[in-house]
Amino acid sequence: MNDAGLLIKIKEAVYSGNLQEIRNIATEQEVQLIPGPKILEALTSGMGMAGTDLYKNLKSVPEFLFSVDTFREIVRICNLKGKSCGDNNKTVLIGVAEGEVHDLGKNIVGAVLEASGFNVIDMECSKTRDMMLDEIGNLKPELLALSAMMSTCIPAVKDTVLWVNRMYPQVKVIVGGAAIDPDLAAAVGAHGYAENANGAVNEANRLLGL
Amino acid sequence: MPDNETLLEWIRICSGIEGKGLTDAKIHACIQDAASAVIDALELKAIIRVETIISKRDDSICGKSISIKSANISRMVSLMSDKVTMYVFALTLGVEFDRLLKTRMEKSLAEALFIDAAGSFITEYFAGQLENFAESGTGKQRLCLSDRFSPGYCDWDLRAGQFEIMNFLDLSEIGVKMLSSSMMEPLKTITGIIFASDIMPQKNPCSFCNRKKCGYRRY
Numbered sequence: 001m002n003d004a005g006l007l008i009k010i011k012e013a014v015y016s017g018n019l020q021e022i023r024n025i026a027t028e029q030e031v032q033l034i035p036g037p038k039i040l041e042a043l044t045s046g047m048g049m050a051g052t053d054l055y056k057n058l059k060s061v062p063e064f065l066f067s068v069d070t071f072r073e074i075v076r077i078c079n080l081k082g083k084s085c086g087d088n089n090k091t092v093l094i095g096v097a098e099g100e101v102h103d104l105g106k107n108i109v110g111a112v113l114e115a116s117g118f119n120v121i122d123m124e125c126s127k128t129r130d131m132m133l134d135e136i137g138n139l140k141p142e143l144l145a146l147s148a149m150m151s152t153c154i155p156a157v158k159d160t161v162l163w164v165n166r167m168y169p170q171v172k173v174i175v176g177g178a179a180i181d182p183d184l185a186a187a188v189g190a191h192g193y194a195e196n197a198n199g200a201v202n203e204a205n206r207l208l209g210l
Numbered sequence: 211m212p213d214n215e216t217l218l219e220w221i222r223i224c225s226g227i228e229g230k231g232l233t234d235a236k237i238h239a240c241i242q243d244a245a246s247a248v249i250d251a252l253e254l255k256a257i258i259r260v261e262t263i264i265s266k267r268d269d270s271i272c273g274k275s276i277s278i279k280s281a282n283i284s285r286m287v288s289l290m291s292d293k294v295t296m297y298v299f300a301l302t303l304g305v306e307f308d309r310l311l312k313t314r315m316e317k318s319l320a321e322a323l324f325i326d327a328a329g330s331f332i333t334e335y336f337a338g339q340l341e342n343f344a345e346s347g348t349g350k351q352r353l354c355l356s357d358r359f360s361p362g363y364c365d366w367d368l369r370a371g372q373f374e375i376m377n378f379l380d381l382s383e384i385g386v387k388m389l390s391s392s393m394m395e396p397l398k399t400i401t402g403i404i405f406a407s408d409i410m411p412q413k414n415p416c417s418f419c420n421r422k423k424c425g426y427r428r429y
Contacts, residue, residue, distance in 0.1 A: 017320075019318075060225075060226050060227040061225060061226040061227070061323065062225050062226065062227050062237060062240075062320045062323055062324065063227070063234075063237070063320075065318075065319045065320035065323060066236075066318075066320045068319055068320075069318045069319055069320055072319075098391070099389060099390060099391020099392075099393060100391065100393070101389065101391075101393050101395060101397060102397065103315075104311070104315060104319075104322055104323070104326050107315055107319060107322075108319050108323075111319055150362075150368070150391070150392075150393055151362065151368055152368050152369050152391050152392045152393065153391055153393075156391070
């Protein structure tokens, strides 16, 4: 099969969330010869279609996540993580508020942002405000994405956003999670708010002018 | 344990595929696998302690060793008879569930979503079983039970409520610890209270409240 045919198969496998199909494709020798950016372009295109279906309620969240899983699998197999994703090469630092232990939502948002062409760096849990500020200083992301599931973490979100705005005014901040709504996001000083993973992509694009 | 069909249905609803993808064999197999994995990982533990309410104020109610600071819950309790008892409980699915969720998150976010939904449902299911236990504990008196309330409900402050319960129950007995953020580990842990009295005009304080669109409103 030629490159164009393989790229179409990759795009379709990601769109339909067919993990087995992507594993089969990834083991084909021809795929190893296709430049990484070309594969990422096909992956991003498949994810874009899946995201549109989710937005239009044609795909459920789990079906969409199967697409994300498929995307992650070929990125892992073909060692594409951190490679150029076409014209979007923005870095997003993502984490949960200090004291927060729930990170499933954060991981989903991170995976979807990555599948949408962002370079995502995950801070994992248990990061204090100062550790996050250090990470921003070192990694120089364009965007910080922060989530909180429980209301007890809101003071930590507010404190972190306050210091990010003071020390790194060029960094845009989006917040989300069960404990946060658009009014609260504005009140803590965040530049944007996302209700879900798809919303996070739209908000990141808006804030970064993409 | 909840029956298998109820559990699978709940996972479908919680993960957002109600009415969609029901015939998709891949999704069904994945949900079934998640349910089985969660059941295998269960290390269910619970602790329940009974306290007699000795004072009712406008903004709080007090037992000998625990107080609940909530004007709305106080108002509900003030309508009960003089003798009110309170069941204070904590329940956890255990650390193995956390490990399972973490492992699945690395492998598949879809599977992790199903695992998380199954864990939430099973936690709620067993909290419901504790209500049954409390009901049986009222013995021949056949007292009325209130709804179940967890810290953070209505005007009961989450952080203050968690600390009260942590100080009242020995959570280490069931392997639960509270973090400085007042969140608990393991992840699927629930704490709460249930009131018992022979007179109970209101089972919850929602009728005193004007927030008609509150997501936690009970009717």
